[in-house]
Amino acid sequence: MSATLSPTFYDDSCPDLKWIVDSVLQAALLKDPRIGAKLLRMHFHDCFVQGCDASVLLDEAQGEKTAQPNLNSLMGFDVVDSIKSAVESACPGIVSCADILAVAAEVSVVLAGGPSWKVLLGRRDSLTGSKRLANRDIPPPTSTFSQLVKAFKKKGLSAEDMIVLSGGHTIGASRCASFTQRLYNQSGSFQADPTIEKRYLFNLQQVCPRNGDGNVTQSLDFSPRSFDNNYYKLVVSNLGLLNSDQVLTTQSQGSAALVSALSRDQTSFFNRFAVSMVKMGNISPLVGNKGEIRNKCRYRN
Ligand code: HEM
Incomplete structure (x- = not known):
């Protein structure tokens, strides 16, 4: 199925797609430095539920x-909506919301100083979403290593x-809500x-007191605007924020060895991240006549 996705899918029908996404995101980053992180995560949460089909965007x-x-x-x-309207003005009815999420994830990583990759394109948008599958298939931060695998x-x-x-x-x-169980x-x-x-x-307990506001936030990494390999340096030093981060070194020797290698070699991390992102973007896309190209990302046509 993934064979039908192609990096050149919109070369004739919407040649400026990437630059449109890039310019909307550059403006959005000025208002919200975290927007790139939000959009990278959104692509992950889209792909893990029914495949990369923009099901996560539906307002239902x-x-x-x-x-x-x-x-x-x-x-x-809201930023996905802005990207979609800019893309619709340039190429009406052509680009799926699922592809917009895939491109936005790549552009976000590049704008934060991370690697670039050729985003495969040609996904179509789902007609439905599934709360049940989102609850079932997106791993929680309390996961053990084997649950994550x-x-x-x-x-x-x-x-x-x-x-x-x-x-x-x-x-x-x-948010504190995602890791306070680790503190207490x-x-x-x-x-x-x-x-x-x-x-x-001790520091995290100050940020997130017992029974405190679960929506207070803490950076996942000490350089949260910069895409680098510091995350792995932290995990190696037992400074991972989420349970799911720290188990990468505490529950599997093989995994600890890879984390340690990535903490020492940013180039290797970048190359491998690019390859794995393409793989993640290939999870069960809708292609051909399946699904639709939504007019608005929040609603089916
Ligand atoms: C391995 C399993 C994973 C788990 C258990 C996990 C869990 C989480 C949790 C709990 C948060 C914080 C959410 C909150 O408190 O509101 C988070 C944030 C984030 N996750 Fe993951 N995640 C995983 C994998 C991934 C993957 C594969 C990506 C993308 C490649 C990703 C990208 C992000 C980003 C960028 C953020 C920060 C988002 C923001 O600042 O709003 N995560 N993740």
């Missing part, structure tokens, strides 16, 4: 936006892809996660 009462991993957490939908395998991605794509956490932030009650122990470095634990 029981839509994916209301699922646990997305509610009060996934953001940037399983969730990615289910989507045709390897353990190595999972480790490399987790490097997306080099940009952006998390890891796995029902009423203790902090013993794998958190002690001073970091």
Whole structure:
């Protein structure tokens, strides 16, 4: 199926697609430095639920936006709307919202100083979304290493892809709600996660007091606007923010070895991230006559 996606899909019908996305995003970054991180994550959450089909964008009462991993957490939908209107002005009825998410993820990474890759294009948009599948298929931050591997395998991605794509956490932030259990009650122990470095634990407890506001945010990496390999340096030093970050070194020796290699070699991380992003973008796309090209990303036509 993925064979029908192609980097040249819009070369004749919408040749400026990438530059349109780029210019909307550059303007958006001035207002919200985190927008690139939000859009990178959005592509991931799109692809893991029914494939990369823009199902995450649908405004529906029981839509994916209301699922646990997305509610009060996934953001940037207004900027996707702005990109879509700019693209529609230049090439009406041509470019799918699913492809816009794939291009926006790549442009976001490049604008943050990360690698570029040839985005495969030609996806079509779904007619429906699924809250149930979003709850089932997007792994929670409390996941163990083997749960993460399983969730990615289910989507045709390897353990190595999972480790490399987790490097997306080099940009952006998390809400306290996604990691407070580690600070006070890891796995029902009423203790902090013993794998958190002690001073970091103390600092995080100041940012996220017990029973505090779960929407307060903390950077996933100490350079949250820059796409680099610092994420892996942190994880190696037991300074991973989410449980799912830290288990990459504490629950598998093979994974710890790869994390350590990536922490020492940014070029290798960049090359591998680009390859794994293309793989993730290939998860069950709708092609040919399936689905539609939405007029507005939030609604089916
Ligand atoms: C390995 C499994 C993963 C888990 C369990 C996970 C979980 C999370 C969680 C809980 C947050 C914080 C959400 C919040 O508190 O509102 C987050 C943020 C983020 N994730 Fe992941 N994630 C995973 C993989 C990925 C992948 C594959 C990518 C992209 C390649 C990605 C990109 C991001 C980005 C960029 C952010 C920051 C978003 C922002 O600043 O708004 N994550 N992730």
